[in-house]
Amino acid sequence: SVRTVYQLDDPQLGLWWTPSSPAWPNRPPQIHSQGQPETNSFWFPCHDFPNDRLTTELIVTAPAGFTVSSNGRLVSREKKVEAVDNDSGGADLKGFERWHWLQDQEHVNYLVTLVVGKFDVVDVAPKHDKSWTFALPVYVPQGRGGDVPGTYGRTAEMIRVFEDVTGRAYPWDRYAQLVVWNFGSGGMENTSATTMYDTAIIPKDALLDHDLQGLISHELVHQWFGDLITCDSWDHIWLNEGWATYMTGLWFERRTPSPGEPPASSGIDAYYNYILANFDSVIDNDKPDAPNVVGMASNEYLHPWETFRRAANPYSKGSSVLHTLRQRMGDRAFFEAVRQYVRERQWTTVRTEDFREVCERASGQDLGAFFQQWTQRPGVxxxxxxxxxxxxxxxxxxxxxxxxxxxxxxxxxxxxxxxxxxxxxxxxxxxxxxxxxxxxxxxxxxxxxxxxxxxxxxxxxxxxxxxxxxAVHRVVRQLTDGPTLVSRVHAARALGRETGDVGVQALRRVAIDKAQSVRLRTECVKALVKRRLFGELQAIASATIDRWEVREEVVRGLASLASEAEVRTNLFQFKDAERKVLDWARKDKSLKVRAASIRGLGAMKSEP
Missing domain, CATH: 2.60.40.1840 (Aminopeptidase N, middle-beta domain)
Incomplete structure (x- = not known):
């Protein structure tokens, strides 16, 4: 064994101090680490690349009153008294605690975590499920513990869904989620202990129109895809991020709706709503422009972060590739491949060809051209x-x-x-x-x-x-009678590209129809905005709109068109819309609608 003794003094990256400050009088000091992609080596010696799996152990002594979290399980927690130098040249006795964390299952270096701070800690593990065997602690700023169930209360349900999809029980000793100050990302899937950004806790009065299920499920999926199975090098990061992004769609497909949510917020429409957003991102950003840009799984990069931020993005494109692969293979073969991949490749590092080989065995298809076209070359x-x-x-x-x-x-x-x-x-x-x-x-x-x-x-x-x-009449019919949510959204977008009176009535009718999906209704509003039909938006605003998502989209549309001189010439119509937006700003139950309305009023008050 090798023992290295060193002192860490103001590292450039990897370990972040948030000191106490008069500007934040109620914020205690805190430390958190961030190792991805290659920054943990700034605070401890390591082979800082994802192709090396190892066990880790952290023994941390911190002032009494502070909580220490790391990977794995807490072996011991002991109170200590130590002498600390004072300003007079002497020493004072201070209380400390020694925390011993052990990660005895192998993971990779960038997933090592250390957090030291003061928190409310709430365990969201199901209390009445006798089969549940591990803790689900959520660490949030002091005083916010009461908000934990509303934000993180469905974590256990997510775990059950992902265990079912992968065929693999949750692999680690616990699953902690830690909300820390000044975190530079949305979340980080450190093994058994995900770090979350500092406002990733929602007050009860904002739960009507806010949730973090997308982020929470994404980081949780990484405990299988990213931690249990890790990309061997950064050019294959889509095997981490694509899976984490795609499996969020499976959560939306398989979950039950939360209280107050429409039935379409779960099931196949919820899945396609999510996948369509991934497709939209890919279509908007991923252009076929070789050799100026590279494909999603290219090993051409100067810094590891480039592989995360490519136009051929490993998140949205990775998810979209997995969806099209599911379509090609069929559900039976696809999900058998998922389970086989996890079973065979757990505790290892992987490359794209490893996943492809499993899919070929499960499906009996030659998928070489599929993976080459969608992971190696740019564009769609x-x-x-x-x-x-x-x-x-x-x-x-x-x-x-x-x-x-x-x-x-x-x-x-x-x-x-x-x-x-x-x-x-x-x-x-x-x-x-x-x-x-x-x-x-x-x-x-x-x-x-x-x-x-x-x-x-x-x-x-x-x-x-x-x-x-x-023929346009076919598109109008497709808006309500198309075979899938995707086809109906495509019809709304097609009508948004029309001119004159074509399809306007149909768009307005669907936008206020409570029986239609929220996604389709908001797309109809966007289509009217694209056609710059302020009067139609004003008419929708005057109707009773049951869903906050539609009200928010109407406000955005009114605000975006408010500066046009043609709009302001119809003073009665403009003032009527302005009064409605003011009413929403004052009284709407939705925080998002109130915020959008306040911004909208600013745009409507400004001079053209």
Whole structure:
């Protein structure tokens, strides 16, 4: 064994001190570590790279009254009295505590954690579940313990969901969540003890429109994907972050709604609502621009942080790749691959090819081209599909064209463009695909009658954007009768690109329809904003809007259009909208709506 004796003095990174300050009179001093990607070596000697697994042990002596947290289990906690030098040249006896933490299951260096501070500690483990075997302590600023159940109370449910998906019981001694001052990220999945940012605790009166289930579930999933199984190098970080991001979608799919939430906040619509947001991020940011940019799993980087912040982002694109892989493999093979991957690769470090190999065995498919296209090269396709019907021949022609940047370094993507057809009188949808391996492709389909609706990428099988150009009446019908939430959102966005009066009534009607999903209703409001229809927004604002999400979107829309001279010329309409926003600012139950209304009033009061 090797023993290193050293003194740590003001490290540049890795270990962060928050001292007491007159500016924050009720904030006790605190220390927290942050090791990702390679900063724990600033406060203890280590091989600071994710390809080395080891056990760790921290023995920390801190002033009495302070709590110390680290990885693993608390072996002992002992009171001590020590002599401390004073300003007079002598020494005073002070009370201390010696905390002994042991992580005797292997993990990697960047996941080592140390937190020292004063906290309220609340255990959210289910008290009446006799099968529950480990603690779920949540550390929050003093005085905030009463808010812990509302924010973190579903942690145990999340663990049960992720145990079911992975086929692996939670692997560590406990699961702690620690809210610390001045944390530089949203959360950090340190083994058995996640660190959270300083305001990651929600007061009871804000629970109507705030929750942290996305962040909490993301960091929790890392205890399997990131901690139990860790990427071998930073170019494969998507195996950590993509899984953590994707599994949050599975939580939304499988959970039961919280009190006051609509049923659609859980189940398949909640899953697709979440995955669609991931797709939107990828489509907006990940452009095919090789060699100027690189793919998600490229080993070209100067600093490890680059791999986390690429346009081909390991969070949203990683999640989207996993969704399309599930679509390709089917649920049975996909989830068997997940369980097999966890079973075979736990306690190891992994690369993309390790995961691919497991998926190929589970599915019987050759997935080499799939992983190469979606993890190694940058960008995603944008496909325009034009539909035309020949009544004499009874033939539907679908012409597809990739419209993203294409050149020698960025060839056309090889994809099957998913198309759904709704035939007159049929209860089910007919599905097909347009195979593409070049810029343009097309198919002709013989049908007895013209389809009532033609929908592209209804379940997000293809990673990319699909726009179908067709008769507007089909799009209006798709807005309410599309086969999936995704297809209905796509219809709202398509109507947002129209002009004149086309689809306006339908957008307004759906926006105030309580039976429609909240996501679709907010998309309809956004479509009206895109078309700059202030009067329509004012009409919606005058209606009774049951969901805070829709009210918030209406306020944002009114504020964004308020500075336009054309809007202000209709003084009666403008003042009526302003009065409604003022009323929401004063009385709305939703904190988000009140905040948006106050900002909106500022925009509406300003001169054009």
């Amino acid at each position: 396709p944008r496909v325009d599909v034009t539909a035309s019907w020949d009544a004499n021949r009874r033939v539907l022609t679908l012409a597809a064209k990739q419209v993203q940047k294409m050149d020698a370094a960025n060839p056309a993507f090889v994809v099957d463009v998913p198309i759904w057809l709704k035939m007159p009188g049929a209860e089910t949808w007919r599905t097909m695909a347009i195979p593409m391996s070049s810029e343009e492709a097309g198919v002709e389909v013989s049908l007895e009658r013209e389809p009532e609706m033609i929908v592209g990428n209804a379940t997000l099988e293809m990673l990319g954007e699909v726009r179908v150009t067709q």
